[in-house]
Amino acid sequence: MQNQAIADDAQRKKVIGRLSLLFLLAMIGLTFFSNTINNFALPRVQTVRPTNGALIKEIFGEGTVEVKSTREEYADANLRVKEVMVEQGDRVSKGQPIIILDVNELKSNYQDEQARYRQLQLSLAEAREEQAQKQRDYDNLKYLFDNKAETAVNLQNAEKNLADEKRNCEDVQLNLEIQARKVDTLAKQVANNGVYTASVDGMITELNFAEGSITNNSLPLFKLADLRQGFRLIVPIDNDLVDYVKPGDTVSVNILSLGDKKTEGKIDKIVENSQHNGDEKDLWIDVSLEGLTGGEKGEIYLSKKTKPYATLVPNSAVYNDSSGSYVFVLESRKGPLGTENYLQKVEVNVEDSDNVKSALTDMVMGEVVMQSNKPVEDGDRVLEEAAN
């Protein structure tokens, strides 16, 4: 019985002894391997030390080429279009007829008005003669009256007649002037026999009336692009990029419609974009390239250095949440089993950024995490990995 108790006790001791040994071995093993296990489990991060320097603002944009100067020609009267000599897009040279209006009706009208003018001229001569006669009558009566040979009543009548005749004469004079202007206008309209020509070398960009239609004053007969004045590419860009460009800057231009033809343009003006007022502005870029006719699609690329900043970090290093922006700074602590790296969340303000880097207003000491293979949080222990 007692032997049994001793044997049990020995057995128990053996088990407990083994457990103790196991515990000790486990602790030794864990101490030895914990770094190794951690290396598999910990997030691996790549870090970078903040630099100073300037950001490079890259501006990309797409727009349409327009002709700088366009001339419009309007018909003077509502006339039938007799003939259209060109097609839209045609190149024309100065003096080349573009459109012919039917002026036959206008011609007879012109002749009628000319005859009426003549009539009025005759009427005026007649009225003047009449006026001269009345003047003489009046002068005679005045003489007689002065010598007491005529009555005052007759003199007054003669004076009234003279005044009436003067008015009549003035009226005819005015009518004649009106008619003269009418004739002048018609003379101009029929002058070229209704032929409208190109005022400059250029290209027809718009033809508004077909043969047989009746013109009106609300639409130009045609629009003529003045090719000598050159072209402009209009590119809308974001408002916040506008600060980095100014008139006179040179940009690379790529005209897509001409098979990616490259050239250089110069910014002429920066104007408000009519469609996205307040958000975007239009860059007017002077371009000249063989083959441009207006309407081509083009894109621009421009890179500009900003002012230098003290703290630049890669964009991937800046995290955002509801409370703002922050970066993770790597903090190395001398741990019991070697150096351990922990993440420290540091709130920052991003002052400016380009496609690659962000400028922070705050100084950030130490290295910041720019890449991690797992989502990380403040206080996480991580492994630092050499950047590729």
Add this chain to the structure above:
Amino acid sequence: MNRNHRIKNILHITVLLVLAVIFIFPLAVTVTNSFMSEQEIADNYDPVTDKNLSSYNDNTANHFARFQLIPDVVVLKQYYNVLIKKTQFLFMFWNSVLITFPIVIGQTIVATLAAYAFAKLKFRGRNFLFFLYIIVMLMPFQVTLVPNYLMAGQLGLLNSHWSIIFPGIFSTFGVFLLKQYMEQIPDSYIEAARVDGANQLQIFLKIIVPMSRSGIAAMAILVFIDNWNMVEQPLIFLQDAAKQPLSLYLSRIIDGEKGLAFAASTLYMLPVLLNFLYAEKYLLEGIRLSGIKG
């Protein structure tokens, strides 16, 4: 008579059961909660541990912690955190081992020899010397703390494990315990050995030590437990966090990692528990024979 005896027995068992439950409950909570997730632990204990929560949620919050024995989901995350992710625990564990084992071994050697001298050797001033020992033992640890600190400072031991190990080795507790135990050994054994021509060392090694095995074991275990659990000495003598033992680990756990506390406590208990289970018999015997308890 028989009936009375039985009632008494039942009463005894009932009282003991109640006491056992009271003592075991915190242990059980610690062990089972170590398998809970951080979130579950926060849900259970935040009403009392999270100051922010209890202040702004005055009207609605449940102000009582919930002692939940069974985890909703058993996870080993806390053990993973303690043992692998945060190496601090492992390091402090080895600090504890480095401090405790020299003390146990050293004190066992010193106390056995000293106790033999006090119990079996007759020399002048023996009783007075022992009386001094008792005085030192009876004094609370805090009383000797300042002289200990000053002395460690003078010896240049501050912030080193030796500042704890030396006072530990020369602690009077073991001497007292073993003296009581060795006095039980009949003098006739020693006399017989002397007749056979044994010298003091032989008597000590061949007779006293084997016959005091239970006592020595009990003392070693008590010293181990005592030193494994010590808090004040490392707190005062070891400023360097990297040298502090496991007993200070819990105080370093921050708010967001309450879950670690349970797993760390469970692991912290294990060496003491294994030690106790291994030498339970010696411990009980030693305490019984020496008439004291730790």
